[in-house]
Structures are given as structure tokens and as C-alpha cells.
Amino acid sequence: MRATGTSTVTWVWWRAPDLWLLVPGVGAQGGDLQTALHAGLRADGLGVLINVSRSIAQAGDPGAAARAVRDEINVVRNAYHVTGAARTAPSARSQLAADLVESGCVRFGRFKLKSGVVSPIYLDLRRLVTYPAILRRVARAYGEILRELTFDRLAGIPYAALPIATAVALEMNVPLIYPRREVKDYGTQAVIEGDHRAGETIAVIDDLATTGGSKIEAIDKLTQAGLIVRDIVVLIERGQGAETLLAQAGYRLHAVMTLSELLSEWRRSGAIDHAQFDEVIRWLAQA
Template sequence: MENKKSFFLECYELGIIKFGRFALKSGIESPFYVDLRPLASDPKILKKLANYLLDMLPLDNFDLICGVPYAALPMATAMSLESYLPLIIKRKEAKKYGTAKMIEGIYTKGQNCLLVEDVITSGASLLETIPDIEEEGITVSDIVVVLDRQQGGKERLEKRAYRVHTLFTISEICGWLKEEGHLADDEILRIREFLNGDTVHFEEEKRLSYEQKLEICDHSVAQKLLNIAIEKKTNLIVSADVTTTQQLLELAEKVGPHIAALKTHIDVILDFDPDQTILPLKDLASKYNFLLMEDRKFADIGNTQELQFSYGMYKISNWADFVTAQVIAGYDSLDCFRNVGVVAILGMSSSGTLTHKA
């Protein structure tokens, strides 16, 4: 097999790296841009790449192979064909039909999967991919990467005990390109300054546990919801999209033991009756320890909202633990809900919505 430099120069002819000024997704301006997707259009080079990557690895350690979606998928496929390691496919998002799985393919719990990535910068895409694979009971111990941009991603993953194998580094290929006359001294200097000054550092996001949130939570309804979540070990809120009292009560009976709250649309209950609908519903909420959330999406001036909330046939204030409300009328318009919880509506999923999705 030819040496790494010769192979890289073959790849370079496909336009996989460009030099100049490029705005990255992170907002940083970079003096180079890497896109390895053209490699998939040259089967001979793709096959060579697969073998270079495989030669770096202890293949007996792996049962499966998976490419980080989507640029690394052709590379992982080529490696699978060369090594006979079974390929599994990670989706960026689950299908809304069929099995709705995030991981496609044939696998069993306990197998070890080799993860393939085209370019590593911060490591964020890998850290998004790995939990979905591990959630299926598959182990990830090793990651093989074609190009390391040397901006902190490799080190970030190694701190989490993943072994990261890289074929090329940006410093290495810049040296080769300078030798071949493709890069001038001032371009090399800009790249070195960029790499020295713009390593991507991340503070790990620390999510508070429900117990920690409870310690700093002042609102009585929020405290109640957190206590339920802790006690029942669930944060599920089920939407009761039904139109009769019987359907509503049957649903509450069925899901009550497993939920933290039931979300109602009380104004679509065709046979609504306070005694026949609300009283049994409150009994079920008490029996199974869940809260009632009326998805009314209040959106009016304060006085009108107070009337809608407390009066009329539904008398929502008598039974709802918390409600949903638009915030277009301002903070003061929510004052009428001071004794219950409020979920603010910041965006909606309907087509053509004039609100921004939260």
C-alpha cells in the first residue's frame, strides 16, 4: 500500500480541503474548510481509505461497525465490506412511521461497535451518536477518524475513556501540502495561529436532578410536580385528546399509575358535566397521584383571562393544577394564575405558525 502522504494527495485532488476564510457552524472563522464527502464518489479511493482505517485497528475487538451520520456512512460501509464486520446504521432522528428506531440493522446486546467519523472538531456529533448506540445495549470503546482538526475533540473523547484512532491531522497534511507547493508560508502561519488560539473548549452541561431542583424551587405546584416525578420515577405528561367523559376517565384510569400529569382539552368534551366529568377525574388524580393540566392556551388581557379561568361552565380554577398560556399580553396578564402553575406557550408546531419554536 502506498504511503500516507501519497494517499492523502490523491484525496486532495478531489477537493476535500479548501483554504481561505470560512465561517464554521460554531461561529468561528476558520482559515480552512474540510469536506470529505467527495471521497464517496471515487470507489477506488474509498476502498483504499477503508483499508487504511482498518489497518489501524485491532479488528478482533469489534462485532459491529457504524458511521456517524451521514458523511461517515460511505466510509463505514466500505470498511464493513472489506472486513466483513456487520454494519449498523444510526439515524439522526427516528422515523415517524414503521419501527421508529434510531439504530437500524441486526445486533444483540453486549456487542462492541467500532464508530467511524470523517472529521473530528469538538467531538459533539460523536457525543450525540454514542448514547443512542449505548442505549441499545451496544458497547462503544473505539472511534476511528479520518481527519482530526486538532481543536479539542479527540482529547474530549479520550477523557471519557474512548480510544480515538486518527488517520490524518490537520498539522500533518498542511506540512505535506507545503512540501508540494500547495500552501505558502503565510497560510501555514494563519493555520497554526488558528489552531493555537481557537481550540474549542466546552463546559460540560450539568443538569440538576429533580431532588436538586426541588431544593431551589419556590412554587408550590412545581414542588408538587417534582415530588411526583421523584416518587413515581416518571416525568410523563399524557395528552388526553378525547371528546367524551367516558373516554377521558378511561384514559386517566389506564395511564394514571404511570404519569406525572394528564393534559386535558376540557372544552372539547361533548358531554361535559362538572359532577360527571371533573369530580371523577379529580378522584383518579388523587388515587394515582398525578396533576391535571388544562391546555387552554389562554391569550387575552388579564381581566378577561381571569373570567375565562374562574367562571363559565368549566370553572378551570376549581380543578386544574396548572394551565397553558400565551405570553403575548405580557407578564402582568398571567397574574390571575398566581395560585396555579403556568406553562408558557412560546412556539407551536402547526404549519405556518407566526411564533418561533422554543
């Protein structure tokens, strides 16, 4: 931004994360709204007052211009409404965003999802297993959140999250279990692999959060074994309803980064252009 550079906003936020920030220079003065929000928003989606008076006053339809700004702000804010989400340091966010592009974990185009919906973006975190240095950084990012939680063991959700959960368990030196997707009809016929005892508290590890349905299914197997689950930690929260569904079931969702935050990082770095960014943001708003 011209009036208030994003590096300045980030610098102030990092030193006074609980203060409200008044951010001028957005819109008519050349500042980018999405970038400004990601530089200053708190984990609760609050903390930034955006001054766009000139853009609205000079618009042909000030009311429509104000509503458009409001809607764009809310798309970003809603992605921050993940209970207990932790802000990752700006330099670490940039590194993780670059890592996901380098490893091919994010792709842009036209992709049919399991639900049948066509998405302009595809996230495949299974590819992290091929990049040990990146997987190690991902594990450390999970660890920053997990160290603030209380639990006895980790549980990875098959299959994509198992390599991540293993890396996190090694990084933190904590025991890991996982609920089987298909229960064996031979041997021990175990529903849950790994040592565990009823009454223990489990922190669940997954790669992504979209709607939250698959997590409920996995958690049910853990709770049926007498284990206690309160927290689920993911690398990326897509902002498509998982937090609400999980909260209604009594679970807290924590995310290393939101998809909106990643999109801003990718646009800032030139990994995607404005058209790609706008297309995904519009898709997320309608999803």
C-alpha cells in the same frame, strides 16, 4: 534538511520507531522544523530531539526565540496525542494527502463553520463518494487501525461518515450499523439501522474529529440500546479538543492522520504555500 535529510529521518523512524532521534540542521542550517517533526515523531508526540542551538544563539532575543520554537513544536506534538493513533506509512500519508486535494475535500480561504467561527481551511469528506479509487484507499487506511482493535460491528455516524463506513465494512468484510440522526415516527421507528444485539462491542466510524460533541450524541444512542463502545476511528483529527472530551467520557480516539501532519504534507508537495501553512497553524494554535 541539510544536516539530516527528512528522508533519512523517516527511514530511521520506520526501522526503529521506538528510538529517540537527534535531529540537527533545523533553523539556521536550513532545515524545516515542522517537516522534521512529522518525519520522526511517534504517535505519542515524542521521540524527536531537535537541535536549534545556532538559531537561538544568534537571535536578538534568545529567550523569545526559544519560546517560539517550543510553541511551534508543541502545536505539532499536541496533534499526535490521540490515544491509540497509528502511524501510517510515509508513502501512504503522501498519497492520502494528495487524494484529499485532488478530490476537493480540502479547501483554503475563509469559511464560516457551524460554530460560527471563521476558519482558513475547510474539510469536506462527503466528496469522497465521487472518487471510488480514493475512497477505497481511505477504507484501507481505516482498516489498518481497526485490525488492531476488538469489536463485533462497525457503526457509522450520519451523514458524512456513512459512505466511508460502508467502504470500510466492505473492505474488512464486517457488519455495519448506524444510529439514525432523526428517529422515524413510522414503520419500525428504529433508532439504529441494521442488525445488532445488546452486549456487542461497536467500533464507531466518523470522518473528522473536532470537538467530539457530535460523536457523544451518536454514541449515546448506541449505548442506550445496550451496545458497548470503546473506540472511535476518524480519518482526520483536527487537534481541537476531541481527544480530551472523548477520553473523559471513556472512549479512545484513533486517527489515520492529523491535520498538522496533512498540512506539512501539503506544504512539502507545494499544494499550499508557506503563508497558507502558517495561517492555518496559527489558527489551530488559537482555536
